[in-house]
Amino acid sequence: AQSVTQLGSHVSVSEGALVLLRCNYSSSVPPYLFWYVQYPNQGLQLLLKYTSAATLVKGINGFEAEFKKSETSFHLTKPSAHMSDAAEYFCAVSRMDSSYKLIFGSGTRLLVRP
């Protein structure tokens, strides 16, 4: 079975600072990996996805993530935080086989200080 662990339920950064949100996964087969963002009272919006092509994936709003198989990680980064980045971020995993089951981590709330 696959699973996702997001380290840190809350991350606080200053505006303009580096954003780093951590995600580690467990999967018995090669995974697909995703990052989603959720603003208050809204659904989840896809930021980026890894599907076995390039290990460094670029997404919307200046975010990117790097797939590291040796570390079973898929951390999300952004060089410079904006106030509008304040939201909850979810990492998710599914399997590269017929058992397509999309499982989410517990989420990390990003706070951006002025």
Place this chain on the structure above:
Amino acid sequence: DAGVIQSPRHEVTEMGQEVTLRCKPISGHDYLFWYRQTMMRGLELLIYFNNNVPIDDSGMPEDRFSAKMPNASFSTLKIQPSEPRDSAVYFCASSSRQGGAAFFGQGTRLTVV
């Protein structure tokens, strides 16, 4: 495309009543997921369908919960009878193919009093 459409957006009901949540997936998508989001348990996968067939319902909490997908453009999640602990935001999502990203609806906020 209008995206995944869920109705109603908000539902308040009394304990013991039947509740039906509705979802219209994105046209052409062949996977449909139902999730429940709460502060305590986060995002839980309840059930998912492929080509209208339920594939995995191991996340459905109790027999009070049931889901159907009678055709490619419509799915329902029913709770009968409802209980206060069912209060949560229920999301529907759809995906076009294996490994593709899932696209979410705006959710239904259910309150059972």
